[in-house]
Amino acid sequence: MTDAALPLQSEADQRAIAAIRRKNAVWRRILRDPPAAIAALFLIVIVGAAVLAPWIAPFDPYASNMRLRLCPIGGARCPDFLLGADNQGRDMVSRILFGLRATLGIGIVAVLVGGGLGALIGLSAAYFKRLDQPLMRLVDVLLSFPSILFGLAIAAVMGTGLFSLVVALSIASIPSIARIARGAAQSIMQQEYMEAGRAVGLGDGALIWRYLALNCWPTILIYMTLQLGQAILLGAALSFLGLGAQPPTAELGSMAADGRKFMSIAPHVSTLPCAAIFLVVLAFNVLGDALRDALDPKLRQ
């Protein structure tokens, strides 16, 4: 029942309803949960830092200076490098900022592409009943398959590199988004306005875009955010194995792999990128749990 159906509502009632709505808004519930609020704030800062990396990085992440090689954090040789230098004498602060930019960028592009395809599959499955079975079978197959194997297979066929990495991560994010999109679209399909839209003669395209997609996208977008943590972790693992980003690219996974030879003499070179990946993925997972709880009424009690 909508508000318009209740003409007798006083202004005070309407204000009260609006207040309850605001109180229950998803983002407000999340802000009341301290760990989730901290995670959200942290991610805003991190994404900001990654976007602004070229402007805020103190040094060129690719400028090497062999005299500063493996300079430790706070070392006298490199007073300007707050987090020391790596095995090529490059500033770790700048490398990590650019590394975050690459790692997050790869994850975001992959989730947008894979999630977009997944959403298309899910919406089509919900709208065209005949396509439902075959499309969802395909999704089951993708879902049952370990995503790291996509990474291996695609690196084997297309060669290692950033492009293969993004393709593998995109494919890995298709199935879960397709399921979510289908679920969301199926509840919209039950709504009377779908019937009404068809009655006034709207075509399939218009119905899917204007009614289904525009009503489902908030849910889909939220689940794409949840997917990001996993995509980043997988991307970093593939890069660590040497199947994704290649040195000297500043990417956190490949930086971690690059530095592991120096673990015993300069542990910071490998540990800092690892810690950065951990914190970003942790923040996405904490926020994701809170979002899931906020969106799932069954768990709310």
Place this chain on the structure above:
Amino acid sequence: MISLPVLLGVLLIGFLLLQVVPTDPATVVAGPTATKAEVDAIRNDLGLNQPLWVQFGRYLGRVFQLDLGRSMISNRAVVDEIALTLWPTVELMLACLIWAVPLGITLGTLAARRRGTVIDRAIMALSVMGVSVPVFWVGLLLIQYVGGAGLLPFQGRNGPIWTADGFLSIILPAVTLGAVFVGPVARMTRTSLLETLGADYVRTARAKGASDWRVTVRHALRNAMIPVVTLVGLQIGFLLGGSIVTETMFAWPGVGRMAVGAITSSDFPLAQGAILILAVGFMAINLAVDVLYAYLDPRIARG
């Protein structure tokens, strides 16, 4: 039901992998002194002029006869290479599951029983950290601070697990791999147990005067195990990913390390075989999980 299309898909990928080999097999077979006519004749003999789908059919036939070709680098049969690496991988996964799953179930039960307390919060915080940590970081830290200190070996496999040397050498890889596995198991056990603890038969058991722990363990936990087994099954893929990284880091002579090595050195037949066996192994585990369900829930077997 799901396995057949997946299997075909995997075989197709394996086949395509062999198509991208930069060298022409006919030229290789013919040798450097062959004329163009000879090469063409050999190409005809090998069936390389046939349409791709015919070649794919022949490829399937060869795979079912366990002929996966020869490694381009060692020139040994791919099947032999796989046979050497398969057991170490299985060993590593079992060594990981054997400590991580019981620990995860214990922690999850503890968290569910002490719901809302500091213990619950601490266990859940640990579990979300567990799923967020890159497995290679755990490995790097263990190699540095445990292996580097000379406490345990961290380079390669020193023998089968039942020998003392072999057992010692598997500890660090198994701990690394298990560290990312405890969290999801604990979490799933907690959620699932909280659901079953509210069920009617649990109330009945309580009414009969069964002790608190007896109710939890005998009545609720066994029923709560079904989602946990599902999760362990689903997470096998995740475990596979972890084991590829772990094997590579600890120079563990398993299939995952072989696959990564084959891909980075462009040894296409070997890469194809390794990916194939990883995928088939994964499907076999899923099948085993389905069988385990029937044991845990007799209703599934009858239905």
